[in-house]
Amino acid sequence: MSIRPIVKYGHPALHSPSAHVTSIDLEIAALVDDMVATMYAAPGIGLAAPQIAVPLRVIVIDLSVGEDRGQLIKLVNPEIVEKEGEQRHEEGCLSVPGYGATPVRPARVTVRGLDLEGNERVYTATELLARAFCHEIDHVDGLLFVDRLSPLKRDLLKRKLRKRARNDDWEE
Ligand SMILES: [Zn+2]
Numbered sequence: 470m471s472i473r474p475i476v477k478y479g480h481p482a483l484h485s486p487s488a489h490v491t492s493i494d495l496e497i498a499a500l501v502d503d504m505v506a507t508m509y510a511a512p513g514i515g516l517a518a519p520q521i522a523v524p525l526r527v528i529v530i531d532l533s534v535g536e537d538r539g540q541l542i543k544l545v546n547p548e549i550v551e552k553e554g555e556q557r558h559e560e561g562c563l564s565v566p567g568y569g570a571t572p573v574r575p576a577r578v579t580v581r582g583l584d585l586e587g588n589e590r591v592y593t594a595t596e597l598l599a600r601a602f603c604h605e606i607d608h609v610d611g612l613l614f615v616d617r618l619s620p621l622k623r624d625l626l627k628r629k630l631r632k633r634a635r636n637d638d639w640e641e
Contacts, residue, residue: 470502470503470505471503471506472506472510473503473504473507473521473522474521474522475507475511475516475520475521476519476520476521477566477634478564478565478613478630479630479631479634480564482520482522482523483519483520483564483608484611484613486610487517487518487519487524487525487526487608487609487611488524488525488526489525489526489546490525490526490527490545490546490583493545493583493585493586497525497527497545497585498585500518500523500525500527501527501543501585503521504518504521504527504529504543505529505531505543507521508531508534509534511563512534513534514530514531514534514597514601515529515530515531515601515604515605516528516563516605517605517606517608517609518609519608519609520564520608526545526546526547526609527543527546527609528542528544528547528582528602528605528606528608528609529541529542529544529605530542530544530598530601530602530605532597543584543585544582544583544590545582545583545585546583547581547582547602547605547609548580548581548606549578549579549580549602549603550579550580550581550591551579552575552577552578552579553575553577554576554577555574555575556573556574556575556596556599556600557571557572558571558574558597558600559571560600560614562604562613562614564608564613565613565615568615568626568629570614570615570618571618572614573617574600574603574604575603576595576599577595577599578594578599578602578603579591579592579593579594580593580602615627
């Protein structure tokens with residue numbers, strides 16, 4: 470298990486859709502272990518494989534950040550199959566450090582995916598867990614929370630991010 474570098478805004482893996490996982494093998498299991506270690510080390514409540522430059526549809530979420538392993542979710546090929554309502558809360562992203570914004574998210578989502586044994590798992594989530602699912606599934610679709618803002622806010626934030634990407638202190 471190792472902690473991998475988290476890529477930042479502007480890295481190509483973050484801005485295009487990731488590939489479906491076709492077989493859940495030992496490599497995927499090792500990837501998920503590394504993702505969990507990386508998420509806890511950051512620390513963060515969620516991580517998607519493209520954030521460590523692996524363009525595959527794999528996400529991990531743990532709202533307790535390792536305090537309660539019962540809350541750890543590992544999902545392969547996740548998709549939102551149902552959503553309803555709206556909620557707005559400040560979000561941040563390990564790939565966009567130092568910036569927060571408030572995208573509109575569904576109040577309730579039903580998410581389907583596969584666990585590491587290849588079994589289908591279905592989650593119904595509200596509040597923070599719903600936002601975390603949407604945020605991480607956006608990542609495997611090549612979207613950042615920045616892309617979910619109103620055009621005006623998005624342009625302002627992207628200008629700041631591009632400016633910072635040119636600075637030396639951008640790379641960690
Ligand atoms: Zn993120």
